Amino acid sequence: MTNDEEHDHVHDPDSASGLDLRALSALVDDELPEGERAALLERLAENPDAASRVAGYRAQKSALQALGVAAAHSAPQVVVLRPHRPWWRQAGMAACWLVAGAGFALALAPRLIGGGGTEPTFAQRADIAYAVYTPERRHPVEVAAAEEEHLVTWLSKRLNRPLSVPSLQEYGYTLVGGRLLPGEAGPAAQFMYENHLGARLTLYVTATPKGETAFRLFRDGNRRTFYWVSDEMGYALSGPISEGKLRTIAIDVCSELGGRPESWQ
Missing domain, CATH: 3.30.200.100 (MucB/RseB, C-terminal domain)
Structure with missing residues (x-):
């Protein structure tokens, strides 16, 4: 990791109570190695804020998957390819929440x-x-x-x-x-x-x-x-x-x- 990358990681404004959002994303997508996943789940059990964020990510993922299924049965869609950016940083993700509807979102205030x-x-x-x-x-x-x-x-x-x-x-x-x-x-x-x-x-x-x-x-x-x-x-x-x-x-x-x-x- 370069000095700039380390700096961004430490001061990332999107970090969830000290947990790396990249790791949380990998957990949601089932991409973490066995040991890392077990350790992260243990930390989540002690971190309500991060656990709530993971629950939100999972709801978001379900919403997007549901939209994909719906799209498969509708008229052909136009796909525009853009330079890749981490999905948790994309401002356009807010629109996905609106399209998916409140039924897919997990309210974070019990x-x-x-x-x-x-x-x-x-x-x-x-x-x-x-x-x-x-x-x-x-x-x-x-x-x-x-x-x-x-x-x-x-x-x-x-x-x-x-x-x-x-x-x-x-x-x-x-x-x-x-x-x-x-x-x-x-x-x-x-x-x-x-x-x-x-x-x-x-x-x-x-x-x-x-x-x-x-x-x-x-x-x-x-x-x-x-x-x-x-x-x-x-x-x-x-x-x-x-x-x-x-x-x-x-x-x-x-x-x-x-x-x-x-x-x-």
Whole structure:
């Protein structure tokens, strides 16, 4: 790297909280070597701003792919070739967002539904972890469901609480596996589920101080997260499915894990 390149890299105004946007772009495009991708995912789990930006990139990519599919079925298009520039620097990308529509964009300001206040940090972290890890096809989890006993034992030890993995089979979701994540004041666990169409849900679990135990929802773009606190543990179920269905699943999960959701229904 030349001195000029190093200078541009260090002072790049587009950098996301110290993370190189080229690396984030390569992550979205699945172009990073195995070791670099694992290290970057670990850093993203600790960097909400960068994780939100990656979620936005993925939504942007999906929007462009959708536009490409639509174009393939429409009249022939005129393609103008221009000198290559990194896609994250192109001012014209803003137009792509407008054409793709708000349905493809992930809102980066979560909105609390029915809470009348600010969502707890663990619920925000759960939503970000969902956005970061569920798009992964090759490495969505650290420990696969085939090693469920080991997964539960390992995460229980790290969180210093006995954990269990609720079954979502009756809703058509099977366990993919899980991973260890950094929480606000200690470790957190994420369990991932998937249905036959490839849609995914995640259950985020972490220790949390005593507080209100109300069952609440907040949305971030097309993602929804129901969260609650039970016995000094915070739980958050995240997914892109309808609010009613996710609520039903979350209530069953809460009950299976020893909570008392009957007063919230």
